[in-house]
Amino acid sequence: MKKATRRTVLLSGAAAVGGSLVGVMAARAGAAEPAAPADPESTPSAPGAAGSTPPAPADAASPPPAPAGGGIKQTNLDWWEKSYSGGPLDVAPLPPGLPGKDYQPVVVPNGATLPFKIVDGAKVFHLVLGEIEHEFAPGLKTTCWAFNGQVAGLTIEAVEGERVRIYVTNRLPAETSVHWHGVYLPNGMDGVGGLNQPLIAPGETFLYEWTFRQHGTFMFHSHHDEMTQMAMGLTGMLVVHPRHPAPEQHVDRDFSILTGEFFVRVGTSRPNPIKDQGFNVLTMNGKVFPATWPLIVKTNDKVRIRFGNLSAMDHHPMHLHGVHFRVTATDGEQIPLSAQWPETTVLVAVGQTREIEFIADAPGDWALHCHMTHHVMNQMGHDFPNMLGVDADGLDRKITPLLPQYMTMGTSGMGDSMHMAVPPNSIPMMGGRGPFAFISMGGLVNVLKVRDRLDTYDEDPGWYEHPKGTVAGVAGAADLRRDGIEV
Numbered sequence: 001m002k003k004a005t006r007r008t009v010l011l012s013g014a015a016a017v018g019g020s021l022v023g024v025m026a027a028r029a030g031a032a033e034p035a036a037p038a039d040p041e042s043t044p045s046a047p048g049a050a051g052s053t054p055p056a057p058a059d060a061a062s063p064p065p066a067p068a069g070g071g072i073k074q075t076n077l078d079w080w081e082k083s084y085s086g087g088p089l090d091v092a093p094l095p096p097g098l099p100g101k102d103y104q105p106v107v108v109p110n111g112a113t114l115p116f117k118i119v120d121g122a123k124v125f126h127l128v129l130g131e132i133e134h135e136f137a138p139g140l141k142t143t144c145w146a147f148n149g150q151v152a153g154l155t156i157e158a159v160e161g162e163r164v165r166i167y168v169t170n171r172l173p174a175e176t177s178v179h180w181h182g183v184y185l186p187n188g189m190d191g192v193g194g195l196n197q198p199l200i201a202p203g204e205t206f207l208y209e210w211t212f213r214q215h216g217t218f219m220f221h222s223h224h225d226e227m228t229q230m231a232m233g234l235t236g237m238l239v240v241h242p243r244h245p246a247p248e249q250h251v252d253r254d255f256s257i258l259t260g261e262f263f264v265r266v267g268t269s270r271p272n273p274i275k276d277q278g279f280n281v282l283t284m285n286g287k288v289f290p291a292t293w294p295l296i297v298k299t300n301d302k303v304r305i306r307f308g309n310l311s312a313m314d315h316h317p318m319h320l321h322g323v324h325f326r327v328t329a330t331d332g333e334q335i336p337l338s339a340q341w342p343e344t345t346v347l348v349a350v351g352q353t354r355e356i357e358f359i360a361d362a363p364g365d366w367a368l369h370c371h372m373t374h375h376v377m378n379q380m381g382h383d384f385p386n387m388l389g390v391d392a393d394g395l396d397r398k399i400t401p402l403l404p405q406y407m408t409m410g411t412s413g414m415g416d417s418m419h420m421a422v423p424p425n426s427i428p429m430m431g432g433r434g435p436f437a438f439i440s441m442g443g444l445v446n447v448l449k450v451r452d453r454l455d456t457y458d459e460d461p462g463w464y465e466h467p468k469g470t471v472a473g474v475a476g477a478a479d480l481r482r483d484g485i486e487v
């Protein structure tokens with residue numbers, strides 16, 4: 001017998017909000033399929049014979065008519081699909097899925113996918129936590145903590161149904177633990193230090209092992225001394241591909257982007273985990289614009305972007321120019337086609353993942369960025385004095401004899417500040433050089449490059465060459481006259 005899905009239950013529940021559980025039951029009883037017997041084990045009769053079975057006693061005071069066998073003895077739980085985490089822990093694993101055969105690997109701009117090997121029918125990974133020198137963008141090198149040399153940008157890929165064994169070696173100077181965010185697994189594998197397991201001491205290697213009973217976009221991160229260890233870079237993405245993808249789940253390009261945030265005081269070389277606001281290094285897969293690697297697609301490719309956010313304190317409304325997309329999944333579940341909704345900006349809160357999909361039908365270079373303006377600034381945009389409107393000419397005249405290159409910045413905004421010299425090991429507040437001028441964004445910024453012709457996805461095709469007459473420019477005298485614009 002077909003089960004009611006969690007969603008139909010939700011829908012019928014919503015319809016019955018003003019009524020009672022009886023209303024839900026009535027809605028169910030009206031469905032074509034027979035309601036569930038009170039106890040399937042003791043009710044061997046076939047659905048077709050259900051009408052001959054006396055109605056089961058009901059919990060509700062006034063049960064509705066139950067034409068299809070009276071399966072109304074339901075605890076509240078019966079109306080919900082079992083969470084997989086409530087299912088048996090010892091489900092028989094399916095064979096390990098192989099890239100290119102059983103799944104299309106994700107693209108991790110600036111990041112990496114963790115290699116694996118297969119041993120006795122299980123997929124074996126080895127995570128190594130250690131201290132490294134990490135470059136957020138040319139000019140800013142810092143000492144961070146990393147998974148296998150990747151700061152906030154390592155991705156683990158798996159396939160629904162497979163058995164994984166993940167070894168975790170701690171080469172940090174501190175105890176740690178690793179949590180698998182959003183994953184159904186035995187409680188003792190959940191990775192909260194002290195709660196689910198002993199801490200992993202420096203030098204120790206722990207083994208996590210479970211069978212994936214779900215698919216989707218999840219994350220992993222340190223779950224001990226979280227404020228310090230995640231602020232130092234111990235975050236990653238976990239992508240689980242469906243064992244039997246539905247046709248609508250196919251995409252041509254599948255990107256994985258984890259967002260993060262750090263505070264690195266100008267002139268220092270180590271993130272400060274104590275900061276709770278004013279983060280000045282905002283990352284996609286551990287890099288800031290202009291060091292973020294572009295998302296390269298062909299015109300009319302179907303594209304998925306998986307966003308995850310393991311920033312310390314900030315949500316990120318991720319905005320994509322040029323197309324409308326659909327939000328297709330959260331880290332809770334795939335959203336059915338009928339319930340996916342169109343957006344141009346998707347809010348990815350701390351601790352959430354969101355999948356979006358779209359058809360890249362418009363060639364060009366389209367910005368992809370967090371829409372919080374302070375999150376598209378780099379390091380030096382954050383502790384800057386407000387000089388807007390200040391007349392600094394006198395000051396400049398007095399200082400330039402002493403410091404010939406001195407010029408006060410910020411008097412007409414910060415768009416001019418990318419020209420200024422910066423202290424050693426720091427990056428200016430703004431981004432990088434574009435095809436027309438300096439691009440005044442940094443941080444959580446990337447570019448979706450859509451091209452009609454592309455030899456390879458693996459090389460940056462350069463800047464978009466716009467068809468003649470399709471770029472905004474200085475208004476001509478004839479245009480101004482024609483439209484009666486006086487300037």
Ligand SMILES: [Cu+2]
Nearest residue numbers: 316370372375
């Ligand atoms: Cu943001």
